[in-house]
Amino acid sequence: MSKALKKIGARQDVPLSELVSFRVGGPAAFVLQPKNEADLSFALTLCKQERVPVIFLGNGTNILPSDEGFDGLIIEMSGDSDAPVFEGGKVTVGAGYSLTALAKESVQRGYMGLERLCGIPGTVGGAVAMNAGAYGGEIKNVLRRVRLWRDGVFLWEDARLDEMGYRKSPYTWPGTIVTGAELCLQPDDGTAAETMADCMRRRREKxxxxxxxxxxxxxxxxxxxxxxxxxxxxxxxxxxxxxxxxxxxxxxxxxxxxxxxxxxxxxxxxxxxxxxxxxxxxxxxxxxxxxxxxxxx
Ligand SMILES: Cc1cc2nc3c(=O)[nH]c(=O)nc-3n(C[C@H](O)[C@H](O)[C@H](O)COP(=O)(O)OP(=O)(O)OC[C@H]3O[C@@H](n4cnc5c(N)ncnc54)[C@H](O)[C@@H]3O)c2cc1C
The missing domain is CATH 3.90.78.10 (UDP-N-acetylenolpyruvoylglucosamine reductase, C-terminal domain)
Structure with missing residues (x-):
């Protein structure tokens, strides 16, 4: 197991405090940042065959681990991820991409819809999983399609918006992994940059x-x-x-x-x-x- 995981870049005995924003927690036996869907699929198949427990995380900003750590594989999808591709207001982006970076980039390119979410420190995938929201905005308002791993298969699915609510979505681990998302943004009506700056100021103050x-x-x-x-x-x-x-x-x-x-x-x-x-x-x-x-x- 460890040999096969190491081959695709898994690290061994990693303090969970390095992976979560609370900066607490004992060691994780293995941590993998998959480079692509093939690596992800390989790791999941391996864990299934060897009955190794798995946990899937984004940027770990909504997580409380235990001091005992975790004797299994943590798959972390944050950082290296498909950068956003803008085709007008249609944006396709990898799940590990920073939500805040995406919000800033959208506003710079003249689109609105994500400006209120700027400052949420998680990934796009974590935001979809949690239906992250702030200051009256939610990711579900701009989500159109979700790229998923479910039951061993990768697929694109139209977002099931009626199943998304306050900090809840059908797209969350255990069971489902978001690997990408398609968002639909609107042309900026001239208020996006100001709204984004105001939300960031309120965060810094409060x-x-x-x-x-x-x-x-x-x-x-x-x-x-x-x-x-x-x-x-x-x-x-x-x-x-x-x-x-x-x-x-x-x-x-x-x-x-x-x-x-x-x-x-x-x-x-x-x-x-x-x-x-x-x-x-x-x-x-x-x-x-x-x-x-x-x-x-
Ligand atoms: C300072 C601070 C401010 C915050 N402000 C806000 C706020 O204003 N609004 C808000 O909603 N949240 C806020 N949060 C909480 C957190 O940032 C969000 O919940 C965020 O969406 C979590 O993203 P993440 O990538 O860190 O996910 P994680 O914390 O790593 O994971 C959260 C959950 O989502 C699952 N998950 C993560 N990625 C995926 C994926 N790709 N596929 C399937 N499941 C996945 C995990 O298994 C876990 O169940 C804040 C956190 C901090 C530290």
Whole structure:
């Protein structure tokens, strides 16, 4: 197994803290950044034959691993990916491409539709999987077709937009891998650059961007804002070990230095318990636990 994986460039014993934006987590037995669909297919077939657990990640910006690490293969599709091809407002792009880079490039070329998503630090594939959104925009608003791996086959599919909702899509691991996307952007009406700059300014002012985090820790509960509920319960600045409810934005848990994954998890549980008992609202994590993504197929 290790020999075959090494042949296609897999690394062994990689700290998960290098792969996720929280900068915590024990070692992963193997990590592979597939160069193309053939490498991806080869690795998946190998893991199926040898019953090795697999996890698929983009840029790891919505992930909480465990301190114990992961005894299997992590496939990471971020960085080296098919650059966007613009044919008018139709854009075809690889799943590993940076969403923020794509948003900036679209605006520079005179198109709108992605400007509100600029600053989300994940990949295009991760954005499709999570239906990422911000400031009133969502990737589903511009998504037309998705390039997928499912049941051992690569195919293009018209986006099933009616199955996409708040941080949810049918295009997510386990089971499905997005390898590319086709988006439909509109000609800029002259507001895109200003909107993008405004969204970026709001992020810089309101979010603790200088500390490792995974963005909003919890989903927005119906009729509430998670950050306001957490702050209302007096939890702004609360900490467990190196994990802290951000003093800038209570919706974020940050690693203020030396946090372990269990510090973050304990703090998340404390926040959930306190908010539930004081307000009756159950906060559902937006951040995904790495081990829950493990799949033997
Ligand atoms: C500072 C900060 C700010 C953030 N702001 C926002 C925001 O405004 N709005 C927002 O929506 N999110 C935000 N996030 C969270 C995160 O960036 C998004 O959820 C992003 O879309 C995740 O992309 P990723 O490539 O990092 O995916 P990962 O975190 O690696 O993975 C997330 C999930 O998607 C799956 N997945 C990833 N790639 C694929 C693929 N190609 N095919 C199938 N499944 C895949 C993974 O298995 C996992 O289940 C923020 C995070 C940080 C750290």
């Amino acid at each position: 979010q603790p961007l200088s500390l490792p985090s995974a963005g909003s820790t919890f989903k927005r509960p119906e009729g509430h804002f998670a950050g306001a509920l957490i702050e209302g319960c007096g939890l702004k600045g609360a900490s467990e070990g190196g994990a802290q409810v951000s003093e800038l934005h209570a919706g974020f848990i940050v690693n203020r230095g030396g946090a372990t994954a269990s510090d973050i998890l304990s703090l998340m549980k404390r926040v959930q318990t306190t908010v539930l008992s004081e307000t009756g609202v159950l906060l559902e994590p937006e951040v995904k636990r790495l081990e829950e993504l493990s799949c033997i197929f």
